[in-house]
Amino acid sequence: MSKVKKLLFSQKVAPFVFVLPFVLSLLIFWAYPLISGVIMSFQDINFGNRTFVGLDHYQKLFKDKFFITAVLNSVEYMFLTLVLMIPIPLLLAVLMESRLTKAKGVWKVIMYIPALTSVVISGMLFRMMFSEADGSQMNQLLAFFNQAPIAWLKTKWTAWIALLLLCMWRWTGVNMLYFVSGLKAIDTSLYESADIDGATAWQKFRYVTLPLIKPTTIYVITISVYAGLAMFLESFMLWNGNSSPKNIGLTIVGYLYKRGIEKNDLGYACAVGMVLMVIALIINIVQLVATGTFKKEES
Amino acid sequence: MKKRWLSIMMAAAMAATMPAAVMAEEEGEAEATAVTTVGPEDGTHFEMWSFVDAHNEFYGKMVELWNEQNPDKQINVTFSTYPYGDMHNKLMMSLQAGSGAPDMCDVEIGQFPNYTGDDCPLYPLTDALAPYEADCVTSRLDVYSKGDGTRIGVPTHVGASVMYWNAELLESYGLDYKSVKTWDDYTALGEALKEASNGEVYLTSVDTGGVDWMWIAMAEYGEDWTGGPDGEPNVELDSVKKMMTMQKQWLDDGIAMISTDGHVDLEAGFKNVSEGKIASFPKAMWYMSRFMNYMPEMEGKYDITTIPVFEEGQKNSVGIGGTGTVITQQCEAPELAAEWLTWAKLSKEGESYIWSVLGFDVCNSALWFDEDFAFDESNPYNTFFRCKPYEVLQELANNDAIGTVYTTSVSPTLNDYMCTTTLNEVFEDGMDIDEALAEAQEYLEMELM
Known part of the structure; x- marks a missing residue:
């Protein structure tokens, strides 16, 4: 008893005891799968039998046009979500913090609700809204403007309208909340002094809000880059499965799932996963270096 | 100092549970939509999965009938129905991992090639199918076989x-x-x-x-x-x-x-x-x-x-589409399972249920010319269409x-x-x-x- 107590109260040991759960979960749920994923990407796996095939999977990957389509789709999707999902939520957050906005709590809740709904259900609703049938919501809307119905989910740009709308509908509220919390941390006296100096609303936004909210922006960009690259479920639900016409909705993770789970080729799927990891790492490191995150904080 | 540790602990706990929470939300647990157990408790127990509720209902009926006819070979089967994708993924993962697979399982024909590899741990059904082979549409047995001709699945219908x-x-x-x-x-x-x-x-x-x-x-x-x-x-x-x-x-x-x-x-x-x-x-x-x-x-x-x-x-x-039912190597009494399964799906008793309730064209082609079987007026499929x-x-x-x-x-x-x-x-x-x-x-x- 006393020994255990001594151990727990020891200044040297206690820190390790406290970080142990984190270290363990990191090792078991992060390091182990990562390492075994790397190893598996060099193997053929068939019901417990593993054979090393060297770089075969990687060589095949770069000739695989489905994979290339998947990478291009994912990168494009990530880029478009960044373009949409940083400025719009930021703007909404600024509006939300404005003195002129009434009933802020209500707006925040409304904006946040989509994030709480299941993608399975929202994907299904979007699939019905954008169905090629004459009676679908979108085609009825077109009919209202005397336009012919469109097979929304069969051509890329119309399908991507659905995909991006689904993404915006779902995540705008979340990103907005990040920005709201970032805005709350800005000292109001800065705005007051800007007012005294005669700054306009735009100048205040440009020279006070934007620089001071940078850490939040970097965080939101970092998670959005990964979320964009790793998108799968939205596309899976919108097309009711992993196959979309001419693969317009195929993403890297969708392809990983197709290979690993649907076609029972876990080795190849791991190679796909490795490429995803490398792309996400490169983009994020470039972004973090460019925004100066690794620089020592100026004192 | 204390506060700092507390905050680190909290952060660690949050970080540790975050991936799990995200996973749970994104993937959704593969819950069975229906689980039923049929047969006496002292009978040999089997687990069986399907992705079609109607199939499990049919198997349940066949368990009852089997137990009536075979007092010495009582069986007790727990049926679980999962959504299509979830079931095949679960089966694949449990076979890859070597544990957790059911004793018997429905496999859709489009998924079947994933299981026909040399190392696939499925129980060979060639012997159990032998008594029915002569009356069956051979191509339907062939589609559920390995490359070397070993039968590993029992067909449900022809799908002509x-x-x-x-x-x-x-x-x-x-x-x-x-x-x-x-x-x-x-x-x-x-x-x-x-x-x-x-x-x-x-x-x-x-x-x-x-x-x-x-x-x-x-x-x-x-x-x-x-x-x-x-x-x-x-x-x-x-x-x-x-x-x-x-x-x-x-x-x-x-x-x-x-x-x-x-x-x-x-x-x-x-x-x-x-x-x-x-x-x-x-x-x-x-x-x-x-x-x-x-x-x-x-x-x-x-x-x-x-x-x-x-x-x-x-x-x-x-023949288009179909479901082959397999027995996994994780089954402890595969002979009995195979005997019941082939009987349930290919005997006249089983086939009449398949035709009158599920409405399929049965694999046992000898029955196609059996007037009582094929043209029974009480079968709704015989009155629904113009032929x-x-x-x-x-x-x-x-x-x-x-x-x-x-x-x-x-x-x-x-x-x-x-x-x-x-x-x-x-x-x-x-x-x-x-x-x-x-x-x-x-x-x-x-x-x-």
């Missing part, structure tokens, strides 16, 4: 493809569909229908998300794009080109429409059928159950015949008209490419057929390297 006609609709325009024998006749009927209905009604709908039409064409010419169990895949077949060319012409001439959402076995397809937007379509016999379940208002309106041919004397049907479905089956059997297209290890890739890319390119974008097929072939060869 036939032509469904909206007889009431065609008659209202004074058109005769019964004399259609060749695709040329069929096209001519389409022209007549277009004229009579002012283009309101299409003769049929062309699939961009399914390969049934191509299978029919291949069966007619005796070709197979998978190359069969030992051959090389080749999609640049004359039969496929002929079918695509003909279908493209129909679309250009306004005789046919493109199937809404890809094929007719979906909500949108049922709508086109029941609203009389299309007047006919070829589909496997199991599509009858779709009428029963989703389009009951079509009773008495639809007729079934054999499918037209390109040239007289060709075969005109092919007795087994009459069509008898005609197919008498002419030896059911061809075979194999489902091999290349099939998932091939079907996927056709349904996502080639068919869309040809029918939606108007791409040249030879070019589109050459592109598909190139992809397949890259895949197989």
